[in-house]
Amino acid sequence: MFRRFLATSLSRSSPPPLLHLHPKILQTPNSLLRPYPKPTPSQSLPPNTRSLSSHMGDARRPGSVPIPHVERADRSELLRALEASLGSAFSSEPLWPSPSPLIIVISGPSGVGKDAVIKKLKDSNENLHFVVTATTRPTRPGEVHGKDYYFVSKEEFLTMVERNELLEYALVYGDYKGIPKQQIREELGKGYDIVLRVDIQGAQTLRKILGNSAVFIFFMAESEAKLVERLIDRKTETKESLLVRVAMAREEVKHVKNFDYVVVNAEGRLDNAVKLVESIIDAEKAKVQQKRSVI
Structure with a gap:
């Protein structure tokens, strides 16, 4: 037809x-006009497609070990059943390692309240070790050797320099100040975060030594006028030294760009400044890429 x-x-x-x-x-x-035979279901898909479909079916297939009803079984029974179905036991190891100890460098001009913040941090943070700096300056009223500073003679200090016992040192206002290395190594080894309180010159040196392995925090007052008022209220300066400190503070503020964070320690808001420092430490410890300091 x-x-x-x-x-x-x-x-x-x-x-x-x-x-x-x-x-x-x-x-x-x-015989030459017969229609082309229709493909069978197995012929209608390319071989790779059939293989993928088969594997997907295997992946969706439930495990061979029966899992009890969630509402009826206790937790340990469910855990054992899930482990058996997955073919391996659940690990009790932490999913993420504990954060590494930090080195926190605190600096800023004179009169911004660095010592007041550090004192508050000491009172509320047991995991922080505050490095005691060696200095050749005279002891001030109320200061304790070994707690506030290691008060040493100029000869003793220079001997420490010769023995390479200091991480950083500088001549500040006619007196030497330096950071002992061994103290930092010991406390880092115990898992403590290290807090270094240094002047701007010391912070610059530490940045060169430690690079980005430490956290650098710059403290400042809310205004230049407030800073000068604080220096006057301390009543520890002569008129000549007061003039020097104010002039130097103006220059030191320009170095803020070399720090990681800025904390404004406003008058009457000390607790806010302390909380901000604590938040900075928490944020650093929550980072995926951890800072690792080696001294």
């Missing part, structure tokens, strides 16, 4: 070059 229809169509509407096909179509055996 189809062969006759095709031949008739060619004879009626085809151009002359196709007319010679008319008698050949009528003479073609039926």
